[in-house]
Amino acid sequence: GELSVAFMYVLERLGPEERAAFLLRQVFDYDYPEIAAQLGKTEASCRQMVHRASERVQQARTRFEVPQAVHHQLLQRFMKAAQSGDRHAIEALLSEDAQLIGDGGGIVPSFPKPLVGPFRITNLYWAVFRRLGAQVVYRMALINGEPGLLRYVGGRIESAQAFVTDGERIVAIYAVRNPDKLAGIPAMLPL
Incomplete structure (x- = not known):
């Protein structure tokens, strides 16, 4: 689906690695071993990055999803x-x-x-x-x-x-x- 402008704005607030991990997981549906390989990080740290990014995106959504x-x-x-x-x-x-x-x-x-x-x-x-x-x-x-x-x-x-x-x-x-x-x-x- 289209990424909303608000969603793009939130993504830009994330660090580059956090953003990459989040997109690979949520948008492109990679599993954690694949993300870890892509980013040269451990699976655990990738899980943590995705978790943090997801929380920030959720918070922002409540602020920016406006009728x-x-x-x-x-x-x-x-x-x-x-x-x-x-x-x-x-x-x-x-x-x-x-x-x-x-x-x-x-x-x-x-x-x-x-x-x-x-x-x-x-x-x-x-x-x-x-x-x-x-x-x-x-x-x-x-x-x-x-x-x-x-x-x-x-x-x-x-x-x-x-x-x-x-x-x-x-x-x-x-x-x-x-x-x-x-x-x-x-x-x-x-x-």
Whole structure:
């Protein structure tokens, strides 16, 4: 099945070995001797890593599994704020530990490190608004089966943005700007 955006966000919080052990076990259904061989670890330590990772994923799921209607409403408010360049409204919708994670895929300039904190993320959206004004149009869309936003600049797709929310505020934004990955998305703004 598709990995939800929230699930991916949680996985990124795990250490690389913990994440590998967890994915091999839960997603690819490897048994422990196979995982141990893959990671060059003992079976016991692999069991422990999977156990720890599973607990963290469970905790996070309870935080991030939000009714779709609530998620949708938050995004609509965010879209309106971004569209009108309303700094205060944008910032108020972001959690204290909010992150913006960009993926330009090496083709389009992106930001190598996540932007952390409401202030920096707000500045980015505001800068786009200031620079491009009415050329920027946001649309709600399903991304990976979950509500997200598409950003069009001058009528052409510029990025697809998936969101992790905790029901009250936005915790993470994944901005995909790689043209190849945007293949399933209308390249021109539907009129």
